[in-house]
Amino acid sequence: MEWIALQHALLSHLPVATGLLLPWALVASQRPGRGIRPWWTVARYLGWAGILGTLGAFLSGFAKGRLSALPPAHRLLPAFFSGSGPDVLLFRHALVGVASLLVGIAALWAMNRRRKDHESLGFLALALGLAWCAFLLVAGEGGYRLAHRGAKAPVPASPNSTASATSTPSVLWVVRDPETDLPVRALDFASLEPIYPDPVRSLAHGSRWIRTWASPEAAAAYRAGEPLPQGALVVLSSAEDRWGRPGPDPGPLYALEMKASGPAFTFYWPRIPMNDRREFGGDSRVYWRGSDVHLDACRTCHTAGMADPSKRSRLRPKKIVLDE
Ligand code: HEC
Numbered sequence: 001m002e003w004i005a006l007q008h009a010l011l012s013h014l015p016v017a018t019g020l021l022l023p024w025a026l027v028a029s030q031r032p033g034r035g036i037r038p039w040w041t042v043a044r045y046l047g048w049a050g051i052l053g054t055l056g057a058f059l060s061g062f063a064k065g066r067l068s069a070l071p072p073a074h075r076l077l078p079a080f081f082s083g084s085g086p087d088v089l090l091f092r093h094a095l096v097g098v099a100s101l102l103v104g105i106a107a108l109w110a111m112n113r114r115r116k117d118h119e120s121l122g123f124l125a126l127a128l129g130l131a132w133c134a135f136l137l138v139a140g141e142g143g144y145r146l147a148h149r150g151a152k153a154p155v156p157a158s159p160n161s162t163a164s165a166t167s168t169p170s171v172l173w174v175v176r177d178p179e180t181d182l183p184v185r186a187l188d189f190a191s192l193e194p195i196y197p198d199p200v201r202s203l204a205h206g207s208r209w210i211r212t213w214a215s216p217e218a219a220a221a222y223r224a225g226e227p228l229p230q231g232a233l234v235v236l237s238s239a240e241d242r243w244g245r246p247g248p249d250p251g252p253l254y255a256l257e258m259k260a261s262g263p264a265f266t267f268y269w270p271r272i273p274m275n276d277r278r279e280f281g282g283d284s285r286v287y288w289r290g291s292d293v294h295l296d297a298c299r300t301c302h303t304a305g306m307a308d309p310s311k312r313s314r315l316r317p318k319k320i321v322l323d324e
Helices: 002-006 013-028 037-067 086-111 123-147 216-224 274-280 293-300
Strands: 155-157 172-174 200-202 208-214 233-242 245-250 253-259 262-269 286-289
Touching (some): 013 037, 013 123, 037 123, 216 233
Antiparallel strands (some): 208 233
């Protein structure tokens, strides 16, 4: 599921490309008369490629939504009205995605209807095909906005007015900390080295099921339980427990980064399940980092950064062995 979800950005380029290429082929295949068949073929080929891409984007998009816990596990789509910002963006994106799949199937059917040799591909194919392309492009644009929500362009700061209003105007570029809204590096934990394949239950972290991921230069030291090198990043991805096994609700991400100034902790939970929100003052999302007071509790076990290796959890879910 994770693997499929991580392919979403890649897979969704094919439908977007179809949205850009198909209109030309559809328009070209509208001319009736001899020699038009090759244009039917072009349109149909793009149609099939586009529908397979849409299907791939649809499945991986669904998995990706699940993985980032948007929408919450018990709902198929987030509530349109209760959510704000990313929720609404995601809802629109999902809606347009579903529409593009349905209209795409109709358009493909229209393009593949039986035609006489001298006929054009038909107005129905053109109309449905163009509508499909519009949906594909809108879905692609919505996906782009969702993916790049956190990274806004640097804002030009207002010129220093007190210093010298007469001197040549200078534009200061404020470089925004890329982790202001999201722990970008910790979220990309799948690109780090997994320390073990199956989740273990960690009593120290809310009895959740955790997996540990370490940056490549730190993995060997982490495994050996030796002090981590400077710059090391270790992330725990987690899942909430359900009936003694990792459940469908993703838990928070816990991260430890060894900075020159000392160990830095991060706690990020993009979507807190309804029942747990009271612990977090009713918030649906938390992101604590740096000197946040909530992280002081972490330091009881993480005085020097890494927790005592002898205290690492070992409890794994029992493998169910099916015998004949
Ligand atoms: C009760 C002690 C305890 C507390 C409190 C605690 N941890 Fe841990 N932490 C551990 C132990 C033990 C491990 C080793 C992994 C495991 O088996 O759970 C660990 C592992 C980690 C790791 C992986 C690197 C390492 O040290 O092994 C990170 C990152 C982490 N914790 C972050 C946090 C954050 C962030 C908090 C606070 C929100 C926190 N921890 C609170 C005990 C604790």
